[in-house]
Amino acid sequence: xxxxxxxxxxxxxxxxxxxxxxxxxxxxxxxxxxxxxxxxxxxxxxxxxxxxxxxxxxxxxxxxxxxxxxxxxxxxxxxxxxxxxxxxxxxxxxxxxxxxxxxxxxxxxxxxxxxxxxxxxxxxxxxxxxxxxxxxxxxxxxxxxxxxxxxxxxxxxxxxxxxxxxxxxxxxxxxxxxxxxxxxxxxxxxxxxxxxxxxxxxxxxxxxxxxxxxxxxxxxxxxxxxxxxxxxxxxxxxxxxxxxxxxxxxxxxxxxxxxxxxxxxxxxxxxxxxxxxxxxxxxxxxxxxxxxxxxxxxxxxxxxxxxxxxxxxxx
Amino acid sequence: xxxxxxxxxxxxxxxxxxxxxxxxxxxxxxxxxxxxxxxxxxxxxxxxxxxxxxxxxxxxxxxxxxxxxxxxxxxxxxxxxxxxxxxxxxxxxxxxxxxxxxxxxxxxxxxxxxxxxxxxxxxxxxxxxxxxxxxxxxxxxxxxxxxxxxxxxxxxxxxxxxxxxxxxxxxxxxxxxxxxxxxxxxxxxxxxxxxxxxxxxxxxxxxxxxxxxxxxxxxxxxxxxxxxxxxxxxxxxxxxxxxxxxxxxxxxxxxxxxxxxxxxxxxxxxxxxxxxxxxxxxxxxxxxxxxxxxxxxxxxxxxxxxxxx
Numbered sequence: 001x002x003x004x005x006x007x008x009x010x011x012x013x014x015x016x017x018x019x020x021x022x023x024x025x026x027x028x029x030x031x032x033x034x035x036x037x038x039x040x041x042x043x044x045x046x047x048x049x050x051x052x053x054x055x056x057x058x059x060x061x062x063x064x065x066x067x068x069x070x071x072x073x074x075x076x077x078x079x080x081x082x083x084x085x086x087x088x089x090x091x092x093x094x095x096x097x098x099x100x101x102x103x104x105x106x107x108x109x110x111x112x113x114x115x116x117x118x119x120x121x122x123x124x125x126x127x128x129x130x131x132x133x134x135x136x137x138x139x140x141x142x143x144x145x146x147x148x149x150x151x152x153x154x155x156x157x158x159x160x161x162x163x164x165x166x167x168x169x170x171x172x173x174x175x176x177x178x179x180x181x182x183x184x185x186x187x188x189x190x191x192x193x194x195x196x197x198x199x200x201x202x203x204x205x206x207x208x209x210x211x212x213x214x215x216x217x218x219x220x221x222x223x224x225x226x227x228x229x230x231x232x233x234x235x236x237x238x239x240x241x242x243x244x245x246x247x248x249x250x251x252x253x254x255x256x257x258x259x260x261x262x263x264x265x266x267x268x269x270x271x272x273x274x275x276x277x278x279x280x281x282x283x284x285x286x287x288x289x290x291x292x293x294x295x296x297x298x299x300x301x302x303x304x305x306x307x308x309x310x311x312x313x314x315x
Numbered sequence: 316x317x318x319x320x321x322x323x324x325x326x327x328x329x330x331x332x333x334x335x336x337x338x339x340x341x342x343x344x345x346x347x348x349x350x351x352x353x354x355x356x357x358x359x360x361x362x363x364x365x366x367x368x369x370x371x372x373x374x375x376x377x378x379x380x381x382x383x384x385x386x387x388x389x390x391x392x393x394x395x396x397x398x399x400x401x402x403x404x405x406x407x408x409x410x411x412x413x414x415x416x417x418x419x420x421x422x423x424x425x426x427x428x429x430x431x432x433x434x435x436x437x438x439x440x441x442x443x444x445x446x447x448x449x450x451x452x453x454x455x456x457x458x459x460x461x462x463x464x465x466x467x468x469x470x471x472x473x474x475x476x477x478x479x480x481x482x483x484x485x486x487x488x489x490x491x492x493x494x495x496x497x498x499x500x501x502x503x504x505x506x507x508x509x510x511x512x513x514x515x516x517x518x519x520x521x522x523x524x525x526x527x528x529x530x531x532x533x534x535x536x537x538x539x540x541x542x543x544x545x546x547x548x549x550x551x552x553x554x555x556x557x558x559x560x561x562x563x564x565x566x567x568x569x570x571x572x573x574x575x576x577x578x579x580x581x582x583x584x585x586x587x588x589x590x591x592x593x594x595x596x597x598x599x600x601x602x603x604x605x606x607x608x609x610x611x612x613x614x615x616x617x618x619x620x621x622x623x624x
Contacts, residue, residue, distance in 0.1 A: 023438045030435060034437070036428065036431040036435075037427075037431050037443070039497075040425070040427075043494070044498065046465060047465065048453075052453060052458070068480075112352075115351055115355075118348050128611060131615070135557075135603050137599055139557075139582070139596075140366070141362075142579075144596070147589065153377075155362075155365060158381055246454055275459075284460055291456050294456060
């Protein structure tokens, strides 16, 4: 991740051989450092390190959480996953949700940030208004949007009919073809504010001189945007991309409240399928295998994004 | 290319008309920017405004077609009903207790670890730090099942024996919501980045004067990290107040429900009582909204900083 770049690991380790007596001496002298870390370290070891390992262990077992017996079944859970059509469907839904939702959210956040960065009056008010959806509890957002998408009395149908965009009322969340796009649109509403704040910070970090010299070279506004602003925002874009992809891959709460995975499982994303498998059907081993496949996908996507963006960043 | 085009233009148009055209363009540009921003702000605020408006309308008016944005028959009845029926008072207390506990624990534990990573030299520091950051890449859903099982087997709680068998451990209790959230890698990382900018001379001077490391942390590093602590406190509070998934898995006793959990279950069970649902939603949002509006300076700066470093 971008964050690791700030630390320089191994440098001291590889340059000189470790002097054990010196190390031991330092450990003794700095014993309280370990004490300071211990509250975090203990919880981290239990709820992160042990947890992840335990999940891997479970993924090789069949277990229904109620009985103490965990039966070792090797790779069977993973093999079953590769044959599970519902899993593929959930994977496809997740890819749709992420593939459309993340770029759209990125673009809308960037547009708002660019508009706000033109030294408009009331920047603070606009920023607050765009940011409120981000802090609104997911449960509440789901309630509001359920109403917006409601078929008979919903706001969206009313205004789309009024402006002649549709001819008859649509059942946004109950129509298998519309449910996923509806969730994606709602996702843009929820995500734009967060992206906007990050882009605003990124924009403020671009030195004014660069624009001045671009102007001297005769670049117009669009050229300055394409060749100065957007390339220099690449690190911000990269950061947003990685965190939103990870976030989008585990969406659950609003889907649970708004569509419950339906209609026809068309909004069952991986996070939701995992919840169903683990906490409704009590197939803990199978759900853990699913979590690990998800982990692998997110890991690969992150590496690909790193490679892809690294080649692009130039200063 | 661009330069020659510009020179060409310069020769053709006299300076004064150029100025006039530019001012006009600039003015039109501004107008477009404002129009777009206002349109966007309306679109982004509308869902929210509608919820607020509906929460003050009788059920019949909520179903009006066209929708009424300004309550025609203003009423507080929805709020009275939600306060009476749904037990939201209890949920409020629960949510507040959990969110405050997590904030206090996180501020203390995170900043203690952050100080140690930022300002102390000890064997293994960089290795531990990099390992810690590496775990940020793991998606949260990976932890769901194992952490649920771990909570179930906490020894000597929830009628468990010393081996963690026989009972429910920390499931269906606030312990299970608070303890796993009592530290955060993001929080540690963020505060550490901030503490790195505290000059070492300041800390060394205190060391020479014989101050213990804890005292240096408590009396120098901590007070100097106010903005970072505020930013993490606010985002931790918001996150915990808004969290729904983990409480849903852990809590089954109705008396222990949080606001979000209670509201979500209420929505799922009573699909038609939109009046009560709307006022409940407003009440569930109010605390984070207030915290956000008061502290948004820290909040937005904090989020921006975490992203940039």
